[in-house]
Amino acid sequence: MNAMEVGVSSNQPSVYAVILAGGGGTRLWPLSRMKHPKHLLALNGNDTMLAQTCARVRPLIPNERVMVITVAEHAQAARDQLPDIPSSNFVVEPVGRGTAPCIGLMALLIRKRDPNAIMISLHADHVVEREEEFHRVLQAAVQAAQDNHLVTVGIQPAYPETGYGYIERGAPLGRAGGQDIYRVERFTEKPDLETARSFVQSGRFFWNSGIFIWKVSAILDEIRRLLPELYLQLLDIESALDTPQQSEVVERVWPTVRAVSIDVGIMERAHDVVVIPADFGWSDVGCWSSIASLLPTDSEGNVAQGEHVVLDCKDTFVYSSGRLVAVLGLHGMVVIDAGDAVLVCPKDRAQDVKKVVEELKRLGKVQYL
């Protein structure tokens, strides 16, 4: 038994990890495609982000308590990536309905195995640079969750990022596992640059990492209170859980579920939400410029991966999946060569790569999506 494991002694609840592997990542086109979503890419090493995410929780949680929810299109790839996770721990979402229904379904499944369980919900396609710190924060969060709080992990903002949601802390609530804990004052959507700057200066705002820790009973109570329709739909499903009919029932009920994110559906209105500030080198690697910032640069700030020639360039990111990419005299640019497509844009337009994907849809060029 691993000394770091949490929740393994008889008088503690069991702790589960739920990895949300739902797909997406249009801002990482052309590497990320519909059939090859962001969490199946190996952007910062040899392993896919899904495999890295799973490996990251493994020192805390045994394989039989790591659960994965994904979509039909990527289910086999997810299983292939995580051969040590029991097959019954993979759940397939028939159609995308956002994070609140997914988390509700997974909480239901876990409650059936252990009504006292705590679950850690996290995304399959985020990066963490300092894993020990990550583990310390999660252990503290599990302690805090035992007091029925809905626990969020707030990332100390390194700069005024406009691509993230923010969490404003309220009154201090004390400490757990050596970490400060605060009540949450409010959640905010992605701010404009000026607002983001004021957030960072205030010292009271954190990036919303999308990592949540709570008792399954606590989150299901809040779903019952705040999303009662969803709760009834989940009860419909509950009777079939862990039976051969589970998939069939989920497939029948799921299309009737209203799509909503956990942030909007629950967190912004929940009673007892707390935040643990953290600083473990987290990134959602949501666009090419954020990936570039994770990788080692040359003396001119360039990052180059794959076959390349880089001449007289500064602050430029070149990625090739096979062919030769030659760049000359570029400043602050992104050049991505992936399969049957090449993308070129300035780093400060990296967030708009999704517009390219939208344009491809509009033009009916579905083979590139």
Add this chain to the structure above:
Amino acid sequence: MNAMEVGVSSNQPSVYAVILAGGGGTRLWPLSRMKHPKHLLALNGNDTMLAQTCARVRPLIPNERVMVITVAEHAQAARDQLPDIPSSNFVVEPVGRGTAPCIGLMALLIRKRDPNAIMISLHADHVVEREEEFHRVLQAAVQAAQDNHLVTVGIQPAYPETGYGYIERGAPLGRAGGQDIYRVERFTEKPDLETARSFVQSGRFFWNSGIFIWKVSAILDEIRRLLPELYLQLLDIESALDTPQQSEVVERVWPTVRAVSIDVGIMERAHDVVVIPADFGWSDVGCWSSIASLLPTDSEGNVAQGEHVVLDCKDTFVYSSGRLVAVLGLHGMVVIDAGDAVLVCPKDRAQDVKKVVEELKRLGKVQYL
């Protein structure tokens, strides 16, 4: 018989065209490769530049008097491009020795067929937009060449190009075929920008088109006077001309020939050089930005060929030989996708693409050359 043909009446000399198809074009990498030189590209239409060059002289000169000199590597491709030109009109240069030896060899060959012949020497990989004007100028040049002048065609400069050599005109010599003719004061190499600007402002300087018209006897006389060693080597070859031994003798003599351009070896020092100013939309299409300037643009000045998505771009040139090239937010850039390589650079660095080719050589990545 075509009414436009020159030099077909019995009291006029026969006129030959010599097309120099020697290869090169490193500034058009990655489309132009060692095995696929610039004159074999179809950059501004469906035909290769070689085929366009030949078609352009055809209204003036019958196929049996169109001669082509090329290198072994491209000889078959040149024949394939020009199926109507007699096989015996193709000459293969065993090793590259510059334009002076090539022109000397071709003059020798033509002199053997007709000692009074006039030859028009021109490059296989230049563009002419207004062919009727081109024909008028060449007809005037042929008239001037009958007076034993070495005739050059000077292009009215549209802007201070630093990538071209210039010809300065001297005293007016009169008119031929409705065109003004001037003595040449001097040839200059590629100038810096300030010098180029003063050239253009003066009104006395023209771009050196590399198009020359002269009696074969006149150019051979000047080769004998200015490049006596080359002349003796040419005489060595002469005895074998139009015999089965021609190739063998050329192959033996050619490696001993000193490489020199016609401009440096002859034109800069020749006695009787004249220039006919011309304005027929000439370009040597030497780099990607000059090709872009020949092609139709959208309302933002973009040129896009092949599979592409262009969003929020200005003054940008996108070329794809097959794959999708998606560009977003680019200004004044060149993006070329060709086979196993992609090039990205600003338009104003297009002249430096040869540095990429040099770097590939240095790195030993010969498969991309």
